[in-house]
Amino acid sequence: MSAAPALAETIAAPAPRKRGRLLLPVLLFCLLALAPLAVSLGMPAGWLALLTRAMIFAIAALSLDLILGVGGLVSFGHAAFLGIGAYVTGIMITEGQAEALVILPVLLGICALFAAVTGAICLRTRGVTFIMITLAFGQMVYFLAQALSAYGGDDGLTLYEKSTIAGLDLFSTRTGFFYCVLAALAGCYVLVRILVASRFGRILRASRENPVRVSVTGFDVTRIRLVAYVISGMIAGIAGFFLANHTDFVSPAFMSWQRSGELIFMTVLGGVGSLHGAIIGAIAYLIAEDALSHLTEHWRVIFGPLIVLFVLFTRGGIVGMLRRTGGGRDA
Amino acid sequence: MTTGLLLVQILNGLQFGILLFLVAAGLTLVFGVMDFINLAHGVQYMLGAYLAVTFVSLTGSFVLGLVLALAAALVFGLALEFLVFRHLYERDHLDQVLATFGLILLLNQGVKIIWGAAPLSVPVPEFLSGNVALIDGILYPTYRFALIGAGLAVGLLLWFVVDRTRTGMLLRAGASNAPMVSALGVDIRKLFMIVFAFGTMLAGFAGAMAAPILSVEPGMGDTVLILAFVVIVIGGIGSIRGAFVAALIVGLVDTLGRSFMNDLLRLFMSAPSARATGAALSSMLIYLLMAVVLFLRPEGLLPSRGRT
Numbered sequence: 001m002s003a004a005p006a007l008a009e010t011i012a013a014p015a016p017r018k019r020g021r022l023l024l025p026v027l028l029f030c031l032l033a034l035a036p037l038a039v040s041l042g043m044p045a046g047w048l049a050l051l052t053r054a055m056i057f058a059i060a061a062l063s064l065d066l067i068l069g070v071g072g073l074v075s076f077g078h079a080a081f082l083g084i085g086a087y088v089t090g091i092m093i094t095e096g097q098a099e100a101l102v103i104l105p106v107l108l109g110i111c112a113l114f115a116a117v118t119g120a121i122c123l124r125t126r127g128v129t130f131i132m133i134t135l136a137f138g139q140m141v142y143f144l145a146q147a148l149s150a151y152g153g154d155d156g157l158t159l160y161e162k163s164t165i166a167g168l169d170l171f172s173t174r175t176g177f178f179y180c181v182l183a184a185l186a187g188c189y190v191l192v193r194i195l196v197a198s199r200f201g202r203i204l205r206a207s208r209e210n211p212v213r214v215s216v217t218g219f220d221v222t223r224i225r226l227v228a229y230v231i232s233g234m235i236a237g238i239a240g241f242f243l244a245n246h247t248d249f250v251s252p253a254f255m256s257w258q259r260s261g262e263l264i265f266m267t268v269l270g271g272v273g274s275l276h277g278a279i280i281g282a283i284a285y286l287i288a289e290d291a292l293s294h295l296t297e298h299w300r301v302i303f304g305p306l307i308v309l310f311v312l313f314t315r316g317g318i319v320g321m322l323r324r325t326g327g328g329r330d331a
Numbered sequence: 332m333t334t335g336l337l338l339v340q341i342l343n344g345l346q347f348g349i350l351l352f353l354v355a356a357g358l359t360l361v362f363g364v365m366d367f368i369n370l371a372h373g374v375q376y377m378l379g380a381y382l383a384v385t386f387v388s389l390t391g392s393f394v395l396g397l398v399l400a401l402a403a404a405l406v407f408g409l410a411l412e413f414l415v416f417r418h419l420y421e422r423d424h425l426d427q428v429l430a431t432f433g434l435i436l437l438l439n440q441g442v443k444i445i446w447g448a449a450p451l452s453v454p455v456p457e458f459l460s461g462n463v464a465l466i467d468g469i470l471y472p473t474y475r476f477a478l479i480g481a482g483l484a485v486g487l488l489l490w491f492v493v494d495r496t497r498t499g500m501l502l503r504a505g506a507s508n509a510p511m512v513s514a515l516g517v518d519i520r521k522l523f524m525i526v527f528a529f530g531t532m533l534a535g536f537a538g539a540m541a542a543p544i545l546s547v548e549p550g551m552g553d554t555v556l557i558l559a560f561v562v563i564v565i566g567g568i569g570s571i572r573g574a575f576v577a578a579l580i581v582g583l584v585d586t587l588g589r590s591f592m593n594d595l596l597r598l599f600m601s602a603p604s605a606r607a608t609g610a611a612l613s614s615m616l617i618y619l620l621m622a623v624v625l626f627l628r629p630e631g632l633l634p635s636r637g638r639t
Contacts, residue, residue, distance in 0.1 A: 074425050121622050124629045128368050128424055129568060132560040133625060139557050140618035147611035257557060261370075261432040268429055298444055304437025311430040312418055 024322065025189070025276040032182055036175045048174055049246075050290055051283070055181045056242045058282035059188050061266040062275060063235035066192050068264065069273030070201065071228050072208030073123075076131045077138025078263050081111050081233040083255025085240020087145060090157045090250035100163045100241070107241055108234045114141075115233030119226045138260055145252040156251025163245050171245050181242050185279070188235050192275055195231070204228050265307060271317030280318050335469040340590045341583065346475050348582020349482030353537035354555050355562040355574040356489060357530025363506035363569020363635055364526045367416065368424050370431035373556025374438040375531050379404045379538025380547045381442055384451045387542075393456035400539045401532060408531030412524060420523065435553070443549045450546035478540055485536065486575055493571055502526060506569045506635050558585075561617055565624050567631025577632060581617050588616040 032055065039048050060082050067073045088107040097103065118137045122130055151157045162171040170176045195201050207214045207221045215221045244250050253259070262285065270281025288306075292299035314321070358372045382403045387396030415434065419427050455474045462470035493499035501522055504512045513519040538552070545551065562581050566573025592613040596605035624632060 068425075074428065076428065118622075121626055124625060128362060128366070129564055129625075129629075131368060131424060131428060132564050133621070135557060136561050136564070136618050136621055140615050143614035143618075144611055147607070147614060149607060149610070257553070258436075261428070261435075264425070265429055265432065268425065272425075298440050300436040300440035301444065304433040304435070304440070307433030307436065308415055308430045311422075311426050311433070312415070 024319070025279075028276055028279060029182075029186055029189075032185075033179075036178055045174070048178055050286060052174075052178050052181050053243075053246060054283040054286040055178075055185050055279075056239050056246055057263070057266060057286060058279040059181075059185050059239035059242070060236045060263055061270070061278035061282040062185070062188055062192060063232045063239070064263050065267045065272060065275055065278035066196070066235070067225075067228050067232045068267055069275070069278070070196055070208065071204050071225055073225060073229070074131050074264070075122075075134040075229075075232075076257065076260050076264065077118075077134035077136070077141075078232075078236055079255040079257070079259035080138040080141040081115070081236035082240045082243065082259070082263075083141060083145060083252070084111055084114060085237035086244040086250045086254050087148075087151070087157075087240075088237075089163065089241045089244040090159055091151055093159050093161050093163065093244075094151065094157060098161050098163050099167070100165045103163060104238070104241060107237050111233045111237035112230050115230040116226065119229035119233075123222050123225050123229065135257055135260070138255060138257055142252050142255050142257070145255065152251070154252060156249055156253070159244065159248045159250065162248070163241070177245070181246075184238060184242065188238065189275060189279065192235070196275065200224065200227070269310065269317055271319030274319045277317055277319035284318060333467070335465060335467040336590075338465055339469060339471060340587055342471055342475065342479070344583035344586035345579065346479050346482075346582070347586055348579040349479050349486075350537050350541055351555070351558055351562050351582055352486060352575050352578035353482055353533050353540075355559040355566070355578050356486075356571055357533040358556075358559050359563040359566070359569055359571060359574045360502070360506075360526050361530045362563065364502055364509065365420055365505075365523050366509070367420055368427045368431070369416070369530075370428060370556065371411065371434040371438070372530065372534055372559070373552030373554075374435050375404065375408055375534040375552070376538040376541075376555050377442065377547075377549070377552030378407060378438070379535030380453075380542040380545070380551065381446055381451075381538075382535070383539035383542040384446070384453050384547055387453050393453075393543075396453075397536075397539050401535055404535030404538075405528055405532050408535070409524070409528060412527050416527065439549050439553075448549060450548040452546060453542040455543045472544075474543060478544070481540060485533070489533075489571060498525065503635075558617070561621050563631075565621050565631055567634035570631070570633050570635035573631055573633035573635070581620070584620055585613075585617050588613040592616075 032051070035051050036048060039045055060078065063081070064075065064078045067075055085107050088110055089103055092098070092103050092106065118134075122133045122137065125133055146154050162169075164170070165180070170180050196205070203214060203219050203224055207219070207224060211221045240254070243254065266281040266285045267278045268281070269285055270279065271277030289299070289303070292302055296302070316323070354372065354376050358369065361367050361369050361372070379400060382400035383396055386399040386403070387393055390396050390399065411434070415430060419430055455472075459474040459477050461473045463473055463476060465471050491499075493502055501512060501517055505517075505519070505522055505526075509519060512522070537555075558581065562577045563574050565581065566575070566577030592609040593605055596609050596612075600608065
């Protein structure tokens with residue numbers, strides 16, 4: 001069996017360093033950092049807002065890639081964390097607490113708690129059942145938000161204030177907010193990257209390839225997956241924090257199941273498991289959505305078949321295509 | 332809370348449960364036999380309803396419209412199978428989820444373009460438009476009784492086909508071990524197509540039957556799809572008996588929860604907070620139920636035999 005040595009290697013040794021592994025992500029972040037410059041050189045200002053939004057979803061897609069791409073767990077309820085993050089932010093701002101240094105710990109705590117409780121139940125199942133249970137929990141949070149009549153209920157909650165960071169009003173200018181989101185994205189990316197390269201990440205990846213072997217080797221697969229699930233949920237919560245500050249509005253639609261589907265598509269579009277693929281996928285998705293919705297109000301009629309064709313005819317997403325055209329064959 | 336009201340709500344719950352069963356039965360079959368996760372199943376339910384709207388108004392007869400709608404739903408389902416699903420059977424669940432998600436976007440929007448975004452309705456057929464008197468002089472619409480009856484009849488038929496015919500035997504064998512069935516010389520592709528056609532018909536039938544009592548609108552399939560997921564997870568994937576039991580439980584719990592949660596909470600809460608909590612709790616009730624069931628029995632209530 002060819003899988004056997006591969007599995008042992010996955011856990012035992014860090015992935016061999018390959019030149020060019022860092023090239024794409026570094027290039028990506030440099031390009032993003034220069035985007036405000038492009039706007040000052042004449043790109044339409046709406047681009048910056050679009051790119052900011054794309055980076056916020058990139059944080060969420062990145063967090064999904066940790067469990068979906070690395071851990072092999074297809075969560076169809078990931079928008080719930082995005083929504084919880086947005087709602088905690090929205091509710092705290094409405095209640096007069098706009099300081100990010102207060103909001104974020106509360107938000108991370110709530111997301112971690114929700115992830116731990118639901119994850120413990122979801123991870124008792126596998127495969128299709130896991131997909132459906134995460135979906136159902138996502139819907140549960142969606143209906144909970146709809147029933148929050150004190151905070152807008154079905155109509156959503158408009159925010160009249162943005163968060164501050166340590167008292168500094170960094171979010172009020174477009175460029176300031178852009179760089180804050182970029183910094184958060186870069187921070188999350190580095191964190192997840194370190195996590196994936198660690199022993200923990202290698203066990204997680206091995207458990208995707210062959211959970212039985214990993215558990216026989218003496219690791220508690222469910223516990224490792226649960227930890228990954230919790231971390232992933234917390235990072236998605238951070239994306240929710242920025243989303244609330246970006247739109248100045250929070251609504252149950254943030255966590256509809258379609259949104260979870262979109263997050264999966266972003267991750268797959270970029271290429272699962274590569275982390276920067278999720279970022280590229282999210283940006284590509286939002287730009288495509290924006291372009292198509294300018295074209296026609298029925299853009300979904302075009303977008304739906306595009307997704308189907310993409311699934312049927314491509315492998316490895318955008319990152320995979322770049323790699324193939326680059327000539328390299330490393331996985 | 333009077334007995335009459337309770338009775339009406341129980342009947343409503345049953346009727347909702349039957350509808351869920353019709354959708355969930357097709358979904359669980361497709362899952363169980365083909366290991367295929369079809370998110371577009373809810374859209375097929377929606378399409379059944381829309382086709383019923385068109386054909387009933389075209390022919391002027393509910394029965395004829397229903398038959399035509401079913402035939403059209405079947406043709407459409409087979410076309411989808413041929414164009415898309417067939418190429419996804421061998422793929423992993425992620426690809427299946429994504430491709431069928433794309434179909435949902437397409438079809439929800441497509442329906443909006445063809446029939447408009449405004450909710451439509453189908454008139455209740457003349458011969459079923461009356462009411463039936465329950466106890467205390469409370470009236471209950473005949474059509475809803477007919478719906479419950481039709482659902483039970485379909486359930487019975489389904490049981491007969493699956494449990495007593497050769498095709499049904501192959502289905503059950505396929506649900507337990509599809510590669511083995513294929514190795515024994517059964518044309519698994521043909522079996523898949525039969526299963527799929529059957530599931531599509533059931534979903535279309537549910538949609539068409541629901542059309543006179545629900546508003547027919549884009550996205551109506553999405554809600555049902557997720558509830559059907561809850562049903563088959565609770566019932567045990569691939570198990571039709573499980574889907575039946577779970578659909579009735581979910582239908583009853585959801586309906587009774589929505590109507591009596593307030594009163595129940597009022598016993599130990601103030602009225603406004605009972606209303607707020609009741610609204611939140613009753614819409615989350617079935618998901619909580621699912622969580623509890625899964626916590627106790629990860630395989631569902633009545634897992635299909637032979638699956639591990």
